[in-house]
Amino acid sequence: MKHISTTNILIWGGILIFIWNESFELGIPELDKQHKHLFEVGSNLHELIDRVDYEDVYDDIISHVEELKEYTIFHFNSEEAFFDTYGYSGSNMHKVEHQQFIDYLDGIDLSQVDANQQEALLDLVKFIAKWIFKHINDSDSKYAFEIKQKQNSN
Ligand SMILES: [Fe+2]
Ligand SMILES: [Fe+2]
Numbered sequence: 001m002k003h004i005s006t007t008n009i010l011i012w013g014g015i016l017i018f019i020w021n022e023s024f025e026l027g028i029p030e031l032d033k034q035h036k037h038l039f040e041v042g043s044n045l046h047e048l049i050d051r052v053d054y055e056d057v058y059d060d061i062i063s064h065v066e067e068l069k070e071y072t073i074f075h076f077n078s079e080e081a082f083f084d085t086y087g088y089s090g091s092n093m094h095k096v097e098h099q100q101f102i103d104y105l106d107g108i109d110l111s112q113v114d115a116n117q118q119e120a121l122l123d124l125v126k127f128i129a130k131w132i133f134k135h136i137n138d139s140d141s142k143y144a145f146e147i148k149q150k151q152n153s154n
Pocket of ligand 1: 035075079136140
């Protein structure tokens with residue numbers, strides 16, 4: 001399938017794909033490293049799209065979603081610790097966004113996934129990719145801007 005480049009993201013078969021580029025860079029090395037890893041985990045889930053037409057990938061979907069959830073929670077906790085350290089002004093709203101994403105992952109109906117793997121996998125990858133890209137570009141960029149200013153003024 002063809003890769004189509006848009007402004008800062010790549011689309012493959014109509015779905016955003018997890019390929020890192022500098023537009024996602026916040027300039028806070030520890031958190032950039034975590035975002036890159038989050039992309040890798042997302043990519044593992046995306047790659048199942050190649051196989052779902054031909055084979056049962058239920059166990060892989062479940063394990064990659066589980067991995068994504070664990071790493072996401074670790075990453076959100078790291079960001080929130082940064083907010084506390086630097087007294088980030090948008091902390092409360094940002095934490096609500098994090099919680100909403102965890103709730104989404106928690107709320108995935110596994111019986112539905114098994115019954116219709118193809119559609120369920122596409123829905124999952126679409127939602128997760130869109131959420132992560134938007135969250136980093138919008139919400140994470142905001143804290144990065146404020147926290148870097150605070151770091152520089154110390
Ligand atoms: Fe983040
Ligand atoms: Fe965040």
